[in-house]
Amino acid sequence: MKNRVLVADLPKLAGKTASISGWLYKRRLLGGLNFLVVRDRTGLVQILLEDESELKKLDGLQLGTVLTVTGEVFTDDRAPGGVEIHKPQLEILTAVKDVMPIEIDKPISHKPEHHATLFENRTIGLRNTNEQLIFKIEAAVERYIREYFESHNFVNIHTPKLLAEPTEGGAEVFKMDYFGKTATLAQSPQFYKQMMVGVYERVYEIGPVYRAEPSTTTRHMSEYISVDGEMGFITQLEEVCEFLSGMINYVCEKLWSKHKSELEKLQAKPVKLTKKIPEITLAELHELYFKATNEDTRNEKDPTPAEERFASEYALKKWGSEAIYITEFPASAMKFYHRKNAKNPKVADRADLIFRGVEITTLSMRENNYQTLLSQLEAIGGDPKHPGFKHYLQAFQYGMPAHGGFGLGLERLTQKIIGLENVKEATLFPRDMQRLAP
Amino acid sequence: MKNRVLVADLPKLAGKTASISGWLYKRRLLGGLNFLVVRDRTGLVQILLEDESELKKLDGLQLGTVLTVTGEVFTDDRAPGGVEIHKPQLEILTAVKDVMPIEIDKPISHKPEHHATLFENRTIGLRNTNEQLIFKIEAAVERYIREYFESHNFVNIHTPKLLAEPTEGGAEVFKMDYFGKTATLAQSPQFYKQMMVGVYERVYEIGPVYRAEPSTTTRHMSEYISVDGEMGFITQLEEVCEFLSGMINYVCEKLWSKHKSELEKLQAKPVKLTKKIPEITLAELHELYFKATNEDTRNEKDPTPAEERFASEYALKKWGSEAIYITEFPASAMKFYHRKNAKNPKVADRADLIFRGVEITTLSMRENNYQTLLSQLEAIGGDPKHPGFKHYLQAFQYGMPAHGGFGLGLERLTQKIIGLENVKEATLFPRDMQRLAP
Numbered sequence: 090m091k092n093r094v095l096v097a098d099l100p101k102l103a104g105k106t107a108s109i110s111g112w113l114y115k116r117r118l119l120g121g122l123n124f125l126v127v128r129d130r131t132g133l134v135q136i137l138l139e140d141e142s143e144l145k146k147l148d149g150l151q152l153g154t155v156l157t158v159t160g161e162v163f164t165d166d167r168a169p170g171g172v173e174i175h176k177p178q179l180e181i182l183t184a185v186k187d188v189m190p191i192e193i194d195k196p197i198s199h200k201p202e203h204h205a206t207l208f209e210n211r212t213i214g215l216r217n218t219n220e221q222l223i224f225k226i227e228a229a230v231e232r233y234i235r236e237y238f239e240s241h242n243f244v245n246i247h248t249p250k251l252l253a254e255p256t257e258g259g260a261e262v263f264k265m266d267y268f269g270k271t272a273t274l275a276q277s278p279q280f281y282k283q284m285m286v287g288v289y290e291r292v293y294e295i296g297p298v299y300r301a302e303p304s305t306t307t308r309h310m311s312e313y314i315s316v317d318g319e320m321g322f323i324t325q326l327e328e329v330c331e332f333l334s335g336m337i338n339y340v341c342e343k344l345w346s347k348h349k350s351e352l353e354k355l356q357a358k359p360v361k362l363t364k365k366i367p368e369i370t371l372a373e374l375h376e377l378y379f380k381a382t383n384e385d386t387r388n389e390k391d392p393t394p395a396e397e398r399f400a401s402e403y404a405l406k407k408w409g410s411e412a413i414y415i416t417e418f419p420a421s422a423m424k425f426y427h428r429k430n431a432k433n434p435k436v437a438d439r440a441d442l443i444f445r446g447v448e449i450t451t452l453s454m455r456e457n458n459y460q461t462l463l464s465q466l467e468a469i470g471g472d473p474k475h476p477g478f479k480h481y482l483q484a485f486q487y488g489m490p491a492h493g494g495f496g497l498g499l500e501r502l503t504q505k506i507i508g509l510e511n512v513k514e515a516t517l518f519p520r521d522m523q524r525l526a527p
Numbered sequence: 528m529k530n531r532v533l534v535a536d537l538p539k540l541a542g543k544t545a546s547i548s549g550w551l552y553k554r555r556l557l558g559g560l561n562f563l564v565v566r567d568r569t570g571l572v573q574i575l576l577e578d579e580s581e582l583k584k585l586d587g588l589q590l591g592t593v594l595t596v597t598g599e600v601f602t603d604d605r606a607p608g609g610v611e612i613h614k615p616q617l618e619i620l621t622a623v624k625d626v627m628p629i630e631i632d633k634p635i636s637h638k639p640e641h642h643a644t645l646f647e648n649r650t651i652g653l654r655n656t657n658e659q660l661i662f663k664i665e666a667a668v669e670r671y672i673r674e675y676f677e678s679h680n681f682v683n684i685h686t687p688k689l690l691a692e693p694t695e696g697g698a699e700v701f702k703m704d705y706f707g708k709t710a711t712l713a714q715s716p717q718f719y720k721q722m723m724v725g726v727y728e729r730v731y732e733i734g735p736v737y738r739a740e741p742s743t744t745t746r747h748m749s750e751y752i753s754v755d756g757e758m759g760f761i762t763q764l765e766e767v768c769e770f771l772s773g774m775i776n777y778v779c780e781k782l783w784s785k786h787k788s789e790l791e792k793l794q795a796k797p798v799k800l801t802k803k804i805p806e807i808t809l810a811e812l813h814e815l816y817f818k819a820t821n822e823d824t825r826n827e828k829d830p831t832p833a834e835e836r837f838a839s840e841y842a843l844k845k846w847g848s849e850a851i852y853i854t855e856f857p858a859s860a861m862k863f864y865h866r867k868n869a870k871n872p873k874v875a876d877r878a879d880l881i882f883r884g885v886e887i888t889t890l891s892m893r894e895n896n897y898q899t900l901l902s903q904l905e906a907i908g909g910d911p912k913h914p915g916f917k918h919y920l921q922a923f924q925y926g927m928p929a930h931g932g933f934g935l936g937l938e939r940l941t942q943k944i945i946g947l948e949n950v951k952e953a954t955l956f957p958r959d960m961q962r963l964a965p
Contacts, residue, residue: 093760110928112725129728130680130728151925153925182928183896183926183927185925189925212919213922215726221726225682228682228683228684231683239670245669246662247735247955248955248956249955249958250750251958251963253963253964263703263704263710264703264704265702281955284965287651288654289659290568291568296734296735297685299689311689311705312688312689457621458621476964476965480649480650480965481965483650483651483965484651486623487589487623487627488550488551488593488623490621517684517686517719517723518687525689525708526690526914526915527722527919527921
């Protein structure tokens with residue numbers, strides 16, 4: 090492949106001879122002329138095939154065939170990339186003799202009723218240029234998140250996913266035999282990232298987590314990539330909210346400045362954000378929702394899915410923001426490691442970030458007083474001596490500063506940025522109750 | 528923490544008053560004077576404590592106590608960071624009343640006989656400034672690997688770790704109940720990254736893999752971070768070797784240009800590398816080793832650990848390189864997805880990279896012809912219809928270019944760069960047969 094030219098570089102070679110290599114993506118007969126479309130990692134190029142002996146090389150071969158095409162680069166404004174290859178010579182690198190089980194040269198249906206086909210044929214379907222764009226955007230989202238963390242002096246960590254005990258809850262964990270003992274898969278790096286605040290003050294981790302949730306919604310999977318951040322030596326939740334506002338703004342700005350054309354091809358709508366993401370309290374949301382719909386949710390300890398959508402619409406109308414924080418959750422429903430608000434202990438120092446109608450992350454300040462944490466753990470029946478808690482508590486026993494953080498799903502964030510219906514569409518090989526392959 | 532100054536920024540504030548916040552790291556009485564050392568994420572600073580009433584605030588408090596110190600920044604060349612804080616006022620943020628189970632204000636023993644203590648108290652031990660450096664270097668290694676992949680147009684992917692079937696071998700996998708079915712944990716993203724070559728040509732993944740190896744060596748863990756790269760449209764193994772040579776060189780250059788002082792504190796020796804990493808064949812290695820030691824390994828299909836060390840010493844003496852490729856492995860011992868050499872089918876297109884005496888990665892060209900791959904799979908008794916193989920084979924049935932790649936352990940690479948004895952020392956919370964916590 091020494092003299093291989095990438096498709097994206099062809100316009101620079103107009104009038105010259107060039108060799109490209111890629112996959113046969115499309116064949117068409119237009120007004121008696123044979124056209125091929127070849128795909129490489131940078132794009133598609135059309136090839137005008139007139140020579141019968143060259144045409145013959147494709148006898149019995151199907152789309153997907155890997156080949157090198159050497160020919161004249163010809164500028165043609167009507168051609169998809171502005172250039173075509175004329176007078177080609179073909180060299181078949183890998184012959185494909187079977188017809189693909191799905192057509193990948195046109196958009197692949199994402200409708201719920203076609204999901205079985207979409208995911209069963211994922212290996213091939215991802216070769217569709219539109220599908221490819223989704224995961225290029227996802228890689229970009231991750232890249233900009235990493236940039237933001239790094240520029241704020243967060244240290245990248247890797248914590249184990251094989252654990253002795255469930256960290257939270259207990260029912261929704263995968264269990265396995267581990268050299269004669271029982272191990273579980275991490276549902277979150279929650280405890281570890283907090284422990285690491287005692288080491289580096291600011292840490293982040295981007296890695297898989299596992300949830301054995303027997304649910305089949307558009308939001309859940311049993312394996313996803315969790316983006317976790319945790320920061321110490323802050324005094325209030327507001328500082329976590331500010332940090333995350335900055336991150337979401339940064340990611341979106343970078344995306345639309347560096348990947349505008351890809352986002353447009355995916356019909357992604359530019360994200361409307363304010364520099365400071367607006368906030369309402371849960372009580373305010375319940376009231377507003379009650380006034381607007383006459384549906385009484387005022388005793389709910391969490392916003393309902395309908396309220397999440399409502400909050401989003403409200404924020405967009407009132408502040409021009411597609412993101413909004415819901416704050417002041419009741420302490421009675423908080424996790425044992427959350428911190429109660431110092432001024433109003435009935436309220437937890439927790440917020441949910443709603444983005445385009447759905448909750449994408451929970452932020453909170455964590456209880457950092459050893460004795461308080463111990464009693465909050467014991468109040469939910471947790472055993473401080475248990476291997477799942479012992480080392481976590483040790484971090485607090487020997488000094489932890491006030492700290493807080495958040496965790497969000499990379500796929501869900503990407504899904505909402507692009508505007509996909511289901512989080513699985515933003516996952517290369519999704520895992521749910523039914524699906525373990527491909 | 529609005530007016531908090533980081534320790535690293537103190538020298539700029541000589542003569543002024545500043546507030547720092549961190550952990551009480553050390554206390555000492557020197558010639559009747561009380562000194563404190565406080566740690567924050569940027570370093571250590573010494574505080575001269577003369578005022579009795581301030582000293583009293585520390586009554587009953589232990590190392591690890593979180594506090595804010597406000598005082599005069601005083602330049603003193605004898606002080607560790609070139610400055611001290613004088614006339615301090617202390618504010619206790621989190622009081623620590625218990626004495627830590629290990630001393631973290633001096634280097635922590637990494638001797639094998641102290642590993643139980645080292646890893647049992649990891650949560651606290653990592654607060655030692657030397658331990659911290661190890662994982663800052665590891666984060667830097669990962670950063671520069673990512674930079675290298677990205678600058679060579681590799682796309683960052685995430686592939687599932689929950690699988691229907693073992694991808695290779697079968698014995699050394701963790702198995703678990705998955706909604707009534709059996710799932711296994713990925714030992715490698717091998718099949719997925721190859722499938723993704725059909726999509727993006729060049730992909731990389733950095734994520735956990737799981738090995739149920741019942742071994743307790745200095746090289747193995749049951750969970751580690753695998754750095755995987757895979758590139759298509761190459762014709763020979765040499766191109767993978769070249770790419771990886773470039774990456775290792777890039778990482779080491781960046782490390783020693785950006786983190787020299789940390790590496791020196793860890794007593795890491797600069798890595799000696801040639802731009803092109805030298806190569807010897809396995810047969811040559813066996814012969815050289817036989818001549819040097821009179822030990823006959825010439826029938827071995829892999830280099831022995833002693834030969835790996837020998838190869839490293841040989842490369843250092845002959846070429847001034849601490850890295851060397853061993854090439855031309857026998858095809859009879861290759862994995863089913865490896866490609867045989869076209870000119871000499873008795874040889875597999877595979878190489879091992881030996882770095883500082885130990886194999887850090889296997890590189891290979893993969894068989895990309897569908898029929899050949901099928902028969903190589905069937906020759907080892909694999910069932911092509913099995914969910915673990917079906918979708919993988921599909922990628923080849925519908926067209927795969929020649930490709931190759933490699934996978935290496937982030938922790939092992941970091942271990943060898945720093946010069947640690949055991950890979951677990953380069954792992955925040957290592958997992959082995961005995962250890963599932965912390």
